[in-house]
Amino acid sequence: MMVESASETIRSAPSGQNGVGSLSAQADGGGGAGTAGTAPAAGRDASGREAASGADSNGEMSPAELLHFQQQQALQVARQFLLQQASSLNSPGNNDSKQSASAVQVPVSVAMMSQQMLTPQQMQQILSPPQLQALLQQQQALMLQQLQEYYKKQQEQLHLQLLSQQQAGKQQPKEALGNKQLAFQQQLLQMQQLQQQHLLNLQRQGLVSLQPSQASGPLQALPQAAVCPTDLPQLWKGEGAPGQPAEDGGRQEGLDLASPAATATSFASPPKVSPPLSHHPLPNGQPTVLTSRRDSSSHEETPSSHPLYGHGECKWPGCETLCEDLGQFIKHLNTEHALDDRSTAQCRVQMQVVQQLEIQLAKESERLQAMMAHLHMRPSEPKPFSQPLNPVPGSSSFSKVTVSADPFPDGLVHPPTSAAAPVTPLRPPGLGSASLHGGGPARRRSNDKFCSPISSELAQNHEFYKNADVRPPFTYASLIRQAILETPDRQLTLNEIYNWFTRMFAYFRRNTATWKNAVRHNLSLHKCFVRVENVKGAVWTVDEREYQKRRPPKMTGSPTLVKNMISGLSYGALNASYQAALAESSFPLLSSPGMLNPGSASSLLPLSQDDMGAPGEPLPSNGSSSPPRLSPPQYSHQIQVKEEPAEAEEDRRPGPPLGAPNPSTVGPPEDRDLEEDLAGEDMS
DNA sequence: GACATCGTAAACACGT
DNA sequence: CACGTGTTTACGATGT
Numbered sequence: 001m002m003v004e005s006a007s008e009t010i011r012s013a014p015s016g017q018n019g020v021g022s023l024s025a026q027a028d029g030g031g032g033a034g035t036a037g038t039a040p041a042a043g044r045d046a047s048g049r050e051a052a053s054g055a056d057s058n059g060e061m062s063p064a065e066l067l068h069f070q071q072q073q074a075l076q077v078a079r080q081f082l083l084q085q086a087s088s089l090n091s092p093g094n095n096d097s098k099q100s101a102s103a104v105q106v107p108v109s110v111a112m113m114s115q116q117m118l119t120p121q122q123m124q125q126i127l128s129p130p131q132l133q134a135l136l137q138q139q140q141a142l143m144l145q146q147l148q149e150y151y152k153k154q155q156e157q158l159h160l161q162l163l164s165q166q167q168a169g170k171q172q173p174k175e176a177l178g179n180k181q182l183a184f185q186q187q188l189l190q191m192q193q194l195q196q197q198h199l200l201n202l203q204r205q206g207l208v209s210l211q212p213s214q215a216s217g218p219l220q221a222l223p224q225a226a227v228c229p230t231d232l233p234q235l236w237k238g239e240g241a242p243g244q245p246a247e248d249g250g251r252q253e254g255l256d257l258a259s260p261a262a263t264a265t266s267f268a269s270p271p272k273v274s275p276p277l278s279h280h281p282l283p284n285g286q287p288t289v290l291t292s293r294r295d296s297s298s299h300e301e302t303p304s305s306h307p308l309y310g311h312g313e314c315k316w317p318g319c320e321t322l323c324e325d326l327g328q329f330i331k332h333l334n335t336e337h338a339l340d341d342r343s344t345a346q347c348r349v350q351m352q353v354v355q356q357l358e359i360q361l362a363k364e365s366e367r368l369q370a371m372m373a374h375l376h377m378r379p380s381e382p383k384p385f386s387q388p389l390n391p392v393p394g395s396s397s398f399s400k401v402t403v404s405a406d407p408f409p410d411g412l413v414h415p416p417t418s419a420a421a422p423v424t425p426l427r428p429p430g431l432g433s434a435s436l437h438g439g440g441p442a443r444r445r446s447n448d449k450f451c452s453p454i455s456s457e458l459a460q461n462h463e464f465y466k467n468a469d470v471r472p473p474f475t476y477a478s479l480i481r482q483a484i485l486e487t488p489d490r491q492l493t494l495n496e497i498y499n500w501f502t503r504m505f506a507y508f509r510r511n512t513a514t515w516k517n518a519v520r521h522n523l524s525l526h527k528c529f530v531r532v533e534n535v536k537g538a539v540w541t542v543d544e545r546e547y548q549k550r551r552p553p554k555m556t557g558s559p560t561l562v563k564n565m566i567s568g569l570s571y572g573a574l575n576a577s578y579q580a581a582l583a584e585s586s587f588p589l590l591s592s593p594g595m596l597n598p599g600s601a602s603s604l605l606p607l608s609q610d611d612m613g614a615p616g617e618p619l620p621s622n623g624s625s626s627p628p629r630l631s632p633p634q635y636s637h638q639i640q641v642k643e644e645p646a647e648a649e650e651d652r653r654p655g656p657p658l659g660a661p662n663p664s665t666v667g668p669p670e671d672r673d674l675e676e677d678l679a680g681e682d683m684s
Numbered sequence: 685g686a687c688a689t690c691g692t693a694a695a696c697a698c699g700t
Numbered sequence: 701c702a703c704g705t706g707t708t709t710a711c712g713a714t715g716t
Contacts, residue, residue, distance in 0.1 A: 514693080522690090
């Protein structure tokens, strides 16, 4: 019977994770939403392109509209890019196939957000500065490219129409023809002004300017660049040609650089995207281009230099004309590389090059992420994590060997999804990347010491732990305590504790044998866990004083620990709640690391305080609700009535337990020692 | 290197 | 007998 019920509950644990289930389902749903989100985005994009082509064919879209559209489209692309980034980051090594955009799981938040309109600020929050940079540049590049394509088509079309009309115009009334030609020419002019403005804008943002050396330098360094370096010259030469046909007056006018273009205002939007970049000191973003562009050679230092001029020669792609000085170069630039079709075409090619490089960069970044994930997170073997690997009982020594060999012998294998997830998208809670899986199983304790933040940390990241197959950085003891304290009654049966573990941590959903054993072991071993016989069985409670007692020793000397803790928390978890907790909590450790010698600590802690400190966490401390009976603070103690041994006595010294089974009440204040002694004696 | 803490494995007892 | 629950011991890893 018991057995059945027990196993039932355990089995229901997974299903009992229904509660969790809903959450993990959320996550899954998130993934689904992510993929689903991709589709719509693509759809929009596609439709956008259709619209574009429609505009092309009709030639009826005004430049302003076009711009707006282009920006929208760029945003879509950005969104897609975001999704890809997220998904690729999410999926560790598995997806070499770059098609990560497909069905990988996307963090819920990202997926959800990306489904709606993302403001630059939002994107900024989601993406790291480098990513933002790349994204923005890609966006700009795309806009420019599309603009230019559009311009080109328009021009060609206009020329065609012009030609045909000139021929046909012989028979037509001169006025009509003149009007139409005028209209065409005006349109053309307008377009070219737009184009010019756009180019200037981009140049101002440093996007265009970086082109020159890109073609020759960095590109070759990239092995798999889609554009083969050797192709570039041909590209340049070849691209120059198409521009040539347009040689008539219309273009001449368009080339006029002098036109200050009142249209400038319409371009206000693109630049506004850039501001966010400025305050990112990160070396990665802009630099990906800028730094690579300049080999820190001559022109870096001289502010008077020109990005297209270096080493005494023109860096315009495919040019390499030697120029004595900057002035000569400027002259050369204005004459040879004026804003004409050829230059535009070359610019376009450069855009493509940049795009390719960016894609390449993205791929390489992805690879890097995967590598880091692999190295940091321990081997992410493609094992199906569904199967709990059961430690074969019987080969104890053997298993131990394996343990030492493999940092995480147990279930740590990650499903392709979760492994990388922690790396970036979802903040692996209190752990810096380094400390993440520091090493074997035991390492978590480092975090544990600061222990109580566990609650806030958990509160902050419980979503993460729920879904990510990451071992929580807390000791079993602290976890158990947390589980117990989270309940209104502050008591749990063993089974409920199990359930809590599985509910709260994906990691504990498998490999049950080991951690359950560990839980039992901890419950029995630590004095801070008190077993209370209940009508319906036995429940476990926490003796906060005991719990507090055992910590001090460790923490004492290591400010680094505190620092780590804080930094770790600050990562994602440091928030108001934590700070508040820190502030109000009587937690001696946190508030003043100095006063921790066990003796004083324990003595200093009257129950009330103790209680406060214990729940260094928000929830229970507010005792307002929970305490049905007795003085709020006391639970743990009173309940702890537990068994006969001397243990009981000391804790309740502050407040006598209930009338219940309290045997040897009288415990000298320092029983603590006695207890331990007793424990030792008992053992022997 | 000693010590403390922690995690893991395992043996054992007991109750259902 | 099987299983869950508890207790205890042992060992290895890690940090101080």
